[in-house]
Amino acid sequence: MPEVALVGKTNVGKSTLFSALTMLPVKIEPRPFTTIKPNVGIAYLKVKCVCREFSVKDNPRNSICRDGMRYIPVKVIDLAGLIPGAHEGKGLGNKFLDEMREADGIIHVVDASGSTDAEGRPCPPGSHDPLLDVQVIEREVHLWILGMLKQDWAKLARSVEHGKLKTDEVLASRLSGLKISLKHVREVLEELDLKERRLGTWSEDDLTAFVKHLFERAKPFVIAANKCDIPESVENVKRLKEAYGDDVVIPCSAEAELALRRAAERGLIEYTPGDSTFKIVNREKLTREQLRALEVIKQRVLDVWGSTGVQEVLNVMYFKRLNMIPVYPVADPDSLTDTEGNVLPDVYLVPRGTTARELAYMIHTELGESFVYAVDARRKVRLGEDSVLKENDVISIVAAKRSKRK
Ligand SMILES: Nc1nc2c(ncn2[C@@H]2O[C@H](COP(=O)(O)OP(=O)(O)O)[C@@H](O)[C@H]2O)c(=O)[nH]1
C-alpha cells in the first residue's frame, strides 16, 4: 500500500491533520479500521473513477467507489518527534528509520499563520516565520542521513579502493534502512559528477550535496501550510510558494476538515473531502454554535482557498510530486471483471512511464514472467510489453500459462 509520513514541530497541527485524513471520507459498511496504531492510519486519495465512462456498476476490492469517485487507501504515519537536534538523539534514529523506510514521501506540516514559535509554543499570529521551520526539518533530516553515511567512512572508502565493493552499491547499502534505491544513488552520483570520484576524496560539501539531492529524489516532500483559516497565513503561503513552488506548498486547514468530516459522519451536513462547499442537511438539528462554526469555515476557509486543502495534500503528493497515475487491471477486458466477476476490482498507483509488463510484475511475479501481451480495454487493442501505460488505463494481461491471477 502507498505510504506517507507526517513530520513537523509540535503544535503545528500534525495530530489534527492525521485525525482528519484518517477519518473515513465516505460511508462504508462494514467499517474497516482506519487507525491501525495510534500514529498509523489509513487515508484515501480521491480520483475520478472510470466506472461512469464505461457505464458500469463496479465492485471495488482494494479501494472504494462513491458517486463516481474512486478512493484509494494510503497509509499515513505521524512521525512526531522529528525535532531540532533529533539527529543527535540516541535510539531515535532506528525508530525513525523503521517508520520512514516505507514512506513514498513526506508531508511536512507547518503553521502557516506563524502562531507557533520555534520551540512549538503558541505565539501571536504572524510573529514566527514558517519558512524557518521547513529549513530546520530539512537540515535535521540531512544531518541524520549524513550521520548514517559517515559511520566508518574511511573504512568504507578503503574497501571500495581495494576493489572489493562498488561506490554506488556501498552507498545504497549504507542507506538501505531508508529504502533508497541503487537507481536513485546512481542518478545523483551522475548529476553531481561524483561517479568517478574516489570516496576518500569527497569533501564535506560533496557529502552534503549528495545527501540533499538523494533525499529529495527518494522521499519527495510537500508542505502542508496549515491553519490557513487564520488570516495571517495568506502572506506566508505566498512566501512559501515563492520559495518552494505551487506543486509543493498546499494551504490547508486541518481543523476545518476535521470539523466538516465529523459533521458529515453524524449526518448533519453533506460533505466529501476536497469539496468546495457543504450542504446543511437539517438546520433544526444544529445548535447555534455549530451553525456559527460552519459559517466561519465557509467564510475563512472554503470561500478564501476553495477547499480545506486536506485532500489536496495527499493528491498533490501522489499525482504531482511522485508523478503516479491510476490504472485498473482486470482479468476480462470485455466485462472488466476479475476472475470472480468483480467489476473494476482494483486500482493501482504506478509511476508514470510504467510499461504493461512492469504492471504485470506488480500484480504478480508469475504474471510478469509469463506475460504475452496486454489488452487496453478502452480501445480494445493489444499492447506489447514495452507499451507505456496511460492515466486511467483499464488493462488486461494475457499470460502464457495460467497464473494465479486475482
Ligand atoms: N486555527 C487552526 N488551528 C489548528 C489547525 N489545526 C490544528 N490546530 C490547533 O493547533 C493546536 C495543535 O494541534 P495538534 O494537532 O495537536 O498539533 P501537533 O502537536 O503538531 O500534533 C491545537 O490547538 C489545534 O486545535 C487549523 O487548521 N487551524
Ligand SMILES: [Mg+2]
Ligand atoms: Mg501531535
